[in-house]
Amino acid sequence: MGQGMSKSNNVYKDAYNRCLRLLDETRSLPSEPELGTLLGVSRTTVRSILARMEETGLIAWNKRAKTVLRDPRPDDFFPEEETDTLAEIIERSFMRRLLAGGAEAGMQINELELAREIGVGTTSVREFLIRFSRFGLIEKRRNSHWVLKGFTRAFALELTEIREMFELRSAAAFAALPQDSPVWADLDRLEDEHRLLAQEIATRFNAFSELDERFHRLIHRASHNRFIVDFYDVIAMIFHYHYQWNKAQERERNEVAVGEHLAYIEALKSRDLGKVDAACRKHLKSARQTLLTSIPESRSLQKS
Amino acid sequence: MGQGMSKSNNVYKDAYNRCLRLLDETRSLPSEPELGTLLGVSRTTVRSILARMEETGLIAWNKRAKTVLRDPRPDDFFPEEETDTLAEIIERSFMRRLLAGGAEAGMQINELELAREIGVGTTSVREFLIRFSRFGLIEKRRNSHWVLKGFTRAFALELTEIREMFELRSAAAFAALPQDSPVWADLDRLEDEHRLLAQEIATRFNAFSELDERFHRLIHRASHNRFIVDFYDVIAMIFHYHYQWNKAQERERNEVAVGEHLAYIEALKSRDLGKVDAACRKHLKSARQTLLTSIPESRSLQKS
DNA sequence: AAACTGTTTTTTCACGATAAAAGACATTAA
DNA sequence: TTAATGTCTTTTATCGTGAAAAAACAGTTT
Numbered sequence: 285m286g287q288g289m290s291k292s293n294n295v296y297k298d299a300y301n302r303c304l305r306l307l308d309e310t311r312s313l314p315s316e317p318e319l320g321t322l323l324g325v326s327r328t329t330v331r332s333i334l335a336r337m338e339e340t341g342l343i344a345w346n347k348r349a350k351t352v353l354r355d356p357r358p359d360d361f362f363p364e365e366e367t368d369t370l371a372e373i374i375e376r377s378f379m380r381r382l383l384a385g386g387a388e389a390g391m392q393i394n395e396l397e398l399a400r401e402i403g404v405g406t407t408s409v410r411e412f413l414i415r416f417s418r419f420g421l422i423e424k425r426r427n428s429h430w431v432l433k434g435f436t437r438a439f440a441l442e443l444t445e446i447r448e449m450f451e452l453r454s455a456a457a458f459a460a461l462p463q464d465s466p467v468w469a470d471l472d473r474l475e476d477e478h479r480l481l482a483q484e485i486a487t488r489f490n491a492f493s494e495l496d497e498r499f500h501r502l503i504h505r506a507s508h509n510r511f512i513v514d515f516y517d518v519i520a521m522i523f524h525y526h527y528q529w530n531k532a533q534e535r536e537r538n539e540v541a542v543g544e545h546l547a548y549i550e551a552l553k554s555r556d557l558g559k560v561d562a563a564c565r566k567h568l569k570s571a572r573q574t575l576l577t578s579i580p581e582s583r584s585l586q587k588s
Numbered sequence: 589m590g591q592g593m594s595k596s597n598n599v600y601k602d603a604y605n606r607c608l609r610l611l612d613e614t615r616s617l618p619s620e621p622e623l624g625t626l627l628g629v630s631r632t633t634v635r636s637i638l639a640r641m642e643e644t645g646l647i648a649w650n651k652r653a654k655t656v657l658r659d660p661r662p663d664d665f666f667p668e669e670e671t672d673t674l675a676e677i678i679e680r681s682f683m684r685r686l687l688a689g690g691a692e693a694g695m696q697i698n699e700l701e702l703a704r705e706i707g708v709g710t711t712s713v714r715e716f717l718i719r720f721s722r723f724g725l726i727e728k729r730r731n732s733h734w735v736l737k738g739f740t741r742a743f744a745l746e747l748t749e750i751r752e753m754f755e756l757r758s759a760a761a762f763a764a765l766p767q768d769s770p771v772w773a774d775l776d777r778l779e780d781e782h783r784l785l786a787q788e789i790a791t792r793f794n795a796f797s798e799l800d801e802r803f804h805r806l807i808h809r810a811s812h813n814r815f816i817v818d819f820y821d822v823i824a825m826i827f828h829y830h831y832q833w834n835k836a837q838e839r840e841r842n843e844v845a846v847g848e849h850l851a852y853i854e855a856l857k858s859r860d861l862g863k864v865d866a867a868c869r870k871h872l873k874s875a876r877q878t879l880l881t882s883i884p885e886s887r888s889l890q891k892s
Numbered sequence: 893a894a895a896c897t898g899t900t901t902t903t904t905c906a907c908g909a910t911a912a913a914a915g916a917c918a919t920t921a922a
Numbered sequence: 923t924t925a926a927t928g929t930c931t932t933t934t935a936t937c938g939t940g941a942a943a944a945a946a947c948a949g950t951t952t
Contacts, residue, residue, distance in 0.1 A: 630944040
């Protein structure tokens with residue numbers, strides 16, 4: 285299956301699914317260009333979607349007249365796994381291998397083997413590795429193989445060192461933003477979400493991960509520095525897999541973190557640089573601790 | 589020319605040229621594996637080199653007996669331009685376009701067009717752009733084109749902001765290194781080179797660029813942080829092209845910089861953190877100024 | 893037995909080709 | 923005359939392929 289296939293139509297399938305949800309909500313469909321903007325795809329893809337919706341009897345379609353004929357059913361949707369980007373598929377496979385033990389630092393990475401194992405072309409794997417290399421976990425030997433540097437204690441320390449430097453600076457920049465900046469409204473909204481989550485922490489603690497990312501990205505953006513903003517991708521990636529992998533005391537950890545975020549938000553709103561610095565430091569310290577304790581000892585003994 | 593070619597043998601040609609120089613110096617050749625390590629290539633390539641040297645009458649070769657028959661002549665060497673990596677070729681072409689005006693921020697980059705213009709495959713261009721994207725000058729639109737963000741004043745400011753943060757920290761770490769660390773010897777050697785250059789600045793001012801990079805990399809390495817060390821690639825790239833492009837008052841600028849470096853080295857050797865901080869700040873400030881003045885006004889008006 | 897040379901296998905690098913998706917142009921409806 | 927639809931062209935994403943280069947294996951020489 286999937287062999288010899290030049291390119292999967294996951295963009296279409298994903299947009300189709302999202303379009304179904306839209307249909308379910310609004311009971312109508314706008315013009316083709318508008319729908320394209322809404323779904324973030326070209327009109328070419330929009331027309332493929334509409335064509336299929338007509339075929340499956342969801343809508344009647346004649347030029348600009350689009351009539352909804354019936355509600356979308358669960359089986360109208362494409363399976364979730366068919367909507368993933370190749371890059372996502374490769375990343376998942378790669379990270380699974382990397383975290384599922386046996387991935388010792390210094391080990392060499394074989395493009396061809398990876399490609400065969402995942403069932404994709406070598407080009408895609410190469411491109412993935414190049415993109416991934418900026419995370420500092422792998423390194424290329426000139427016209428030869430890639431080397432795994434390992435998810436070690438050293439890595440975590442280096443990562444958090446930069447993170448702390450960047451976030452302290454961003455937080456200070458944030459606090460210095462004028463009162464009429466739209467970020468204060470964003471912050472208020474995030475504060476509400478944090479309070480809500482704090483109340484329902486017992487059942488919704490796993491919603492924290494996503495909130496965490498949005499909160500920190502908002503702060504980093506205040507730096508107005510592309511290198512700082514981009515660096516959050518590294519942190520986000522590591523934390524994304526960290527959250528999936530280290531489930532020990534997740535509820536407690538997240539509860540503490542929500543509290544720290546609220547104090548941090550309070551400090552930002554006070555616009556008192558001393559308070560901001562203290563709150564930021566405190567939160568980052570416990571975030572680092574959490575990350576460090578999740579690194580198995582066997583992995584932390586290796587040389588960088 | 590070069591059309592339909594699967595892969596150029598630039599590794600072989602470059603190693604061949606270097607091997608000729610070696611032959612010229614040492615008048616003899618070691619064993620195949622040793623030669624491989626020396627040239628940084630595999631034995632397969634070494635054997636191709638030896639085979640050609642035999643063919644062109646440079647050596648007699650029978651198993652481990654390699655006898656030098658004559659001196660290498662200029663026409664034995666492969667032309668310089670045939671020894672470049674594809675990545676280097678693409679980078680040069682791309683940067684020429686980028687710096688040779690007409691490259692307005694917001695402009696879109698077309699992989700196919702670039703590939704055709706340079707005369708290479710699209711894959712190589714794609715891979716180059718992915719690698720290049722970490723420099724913060726271009727950005728990808730999801731399943732669409734790349735966008736040029738432009739070599740603007742904002743870019744220079746963001747770059748130098750991070751550079752200053754990283755280098756101040758690295759310099760402090762450097763000064764705190766134990767007396768028996770090998771870096772102090774490296775620093776002494778660099779100091780000597782700086783003094784030498786200071787004396788001959790009138791004629792050798794263009795040798796500064798390379799010395800500058802080695803000096804700053806030494807300092808950054810003291811951070812023991814891969815993200816800081818890797819970030820120097822961004823700086824090095826920008827300065828590399830900056831030096832090629834902005835020749836105004838090059839001699840004066842470099843003379844000042846050499847002086848600042850010497851003061852900076854002095855401060856490091858004093859191991860007085862206050863002095864280190866001051867000397868580092870001073871140098872970085874003038875480096876930033878140099879970079880900023882080299883950005884044409886027309887480019888600095890654009891929004892980031 | 894250690895280090896070399898000879899030979900074979902595997903991997904990386906780069907290309908052209910092709911389907912998916914985007915984008916441009918021409919036409920038509922409001 | 924603006925904004926949509928219908929059609930055609932270009933570009934991106936991905937693969938298989940083949941040469942260059944690396945790496946592994948086997949046999950020799952010292």
